[in-house]
Amino acid sequence: MSIQVKFFASLKETLNIDDHDIKSAATVGEVWDITTNNTERPNNVLVAINLEYAQFESTVKDGDEVAFFPPVTGG
Amino acid sequence: MAAYILEQSFNPWESISEHQKSTTLDNQFGATATFIGTMRDFNDNVAVSAMILEHYPAMTQYYLEKLIDEATCKWNLLDILIIHRVGNIKPSDPIMLIACWSAHRRASLDACSWLIEELKHRAPFWKKETRANGEYWVEKNTNGL
Numbered sequence: 001m002s003i004q005v006k007f008f009a010s011l012k013e014t015l016n017i018d019d020h021d022i023k024s025a026a027t028v029g030e031v032w033d034i035t036t037n038n039t040e041r042p043n044n045v046l047v048a049i050n051l052e053y054a055q056f057e058s059t060v061k062d063g064d065e066v067a068f069f070p071p072v073t074g075g
Numbered sequence: 076m077a078a079y080i081l082e083q084s085f086n087p088w089e090s091i092s093e094h095q096k097s098t099t100l101d102n103q104f105g106a107t108a109t110f111i112g113t114m115r116d117f118n119d120n121v122a123v124s125a126m127i128l129e130h131y132p133a134m135t136q137y138y139l140e141k142l143i144d145e146a147t148c149k150w151n152l153l154d155i156l157i158i159h160r161v162g163n164i165k166p167s168d169p170i171m172l173i174a175c176w177s178a179h180r181r182a183s184l185d186a187c188s189w190l191i192e193e194l195k196h197r198a199p200f201w202k203k204e205t206r207a208n209g210e211y212w213v214e215k216n217t218n219g220l
Contacts, residue, residue, distance in 0.1 A: 074130070
């Protein structure tokens with residue numbers, strides 16, 4: 001199993017974390033715990049699986065790309 | 076229908092004109108509604124001298140195209156053009172262009188307004204401002220009023 005994990009913007013800086021792959025996880029919440037060493041999750045963190053918004057309870061599967069980021073501020 | 080993410084500055088008026096000439100709108104459109112978002116030199120009553128716009132390239136492109144698809148389902152539109160800057164931006168630089176073409180005014184006006192709000196709340200862009208005392212991530216959108 002391989003899940004590609006990405007972080008963006010202030011969240012990436014605050015956690016001082018690089019993008020990487022993990023070998024095993026059942027849910028987005030588990031992906032967060034594994035990649036951040038169980039860092040407490042800020043309330044406003046958003047997540048996407050394969051470019052679509054998802055929930056922390058969402059399941060993940062082999063080959064997924066999971067991204068964590070703060071509220072968006074474009075436009 | 077087109078969505079572009081640009082790392083370099085652009086002239087929105089030229090972009091509208093060029094897009095209009097390059098498509099097959101012919102003489103069908105009776106209305107063109109446009110919105111151009113420009114960088115201010117202040118935010119929250121604090122001076123801002125520059126900004127970096129970060130994005131999630133694949134998801135951002137996907138969402139801009141998704142918004143175009145949704146808008147064309149909701150309104151009877153002839154064409155849509157979205158352009159959004161990323162990278163280093165200075166005050167007065169255009170950040171975003173949304174242009175909608177339709178036969179009658181209501182569709183293009185409503186679609187343009189809807190696209191602005193949906194883009195700001197769904198497309199993954201993040202602003203980092205340069206102020207006199209350092210760099211700060213913008214934490215939320217203004218309410219638009």
